[in-house]
Amino acid sequence: MRVYGVTGWKNSGKTTLMERLVTEITGRGFSVSTVKHAHHATEIDHEGRDSYRHRQAGAREVLVASPVRWALMHELREAKEPPLAELLTKLSPVDLVLIEGYKREPHPKVEAHRRETGRPLLAGENASVRAVASNAAPEGLSVPVFHLDDVGTIADFILKEVGL
Template identity: 40%
Template sequence: MKVVGFAGYSGAGKTTLIEQVIAALRARGLRVSVIKHAHHRFDIDRPGKDSFRHREAGAVEVLIASRHRLALMREFERETELSVHQLIARLDAGVDWVLVEGFRGSDLSKIEVWRAPTGHAVLYPHDEHVIAVATDDAARLPQPAGRPVLDLNRGAAVADWLIDQGERLAYAAPAQ
């Protein structure tokens, strides 16, 4: 499997770019998984549903399965922050690509997603793991990127670039 992160600040366009990259990779017959980091509490279940009621009753894990999908919800009994590598280890090892949204501070190879209007600083001058910058206005980068600059609005071209970088992005879990 190949793994790449998409890092940047809120509002830069990470999710939109990832959606386009997923579609482009799938169009090439590749299997894609995504890991999304959430900085806040979230819920994928709805009040009143059986699975929600089971969790509310105190179940530590609720697994819902049908012929079409499987969802596992696990309640942490105390706050737990899993590393991106721990999360990757829980995915289907048979996928071709894992796209990781967030985890800015991770040691994964990543594409920085940056838009000038957000007013956020760039990550690439201080992060050796940024292998490319995706932006909608390369001329407004505050300093030379020193790495490839990709068009944020051309997800298929970003997917092509990733495929060309495939060997470099082959995942090897860190030694424990």
């Protein structure tokens, strides 16, 4: 499976870049799935819903199905978070999986960077960062630098990197 990541510090533009890349790449006729990593307990279900009640009762997995989508929620129940490689096996085959977060995983990634965050670039310290997408013009990097809004060029770079 072809995977490519978007990483960066909080408020660096990761989610906006992911959204724009999905639109751009699917618009070119490729199928794309995404994985989003969160450092906190992510709640995709809400109190009062039947599926929430099933999970609260102790179900390990709850599958919700409708005529337009289905979703599977898996409760870890004190188990360790599965590694990214294991989670990727849960996805149906697509042309490209875009991964948001997981900055320490070895898959190739582009770093989203906004000068306003005041945070240093990851690119100098993380060999899996293959390019930087920034609203500034960072210098002295050994990887390509794109403007954060130049989504077409960033998509070209990613697709070339993964062989699509």
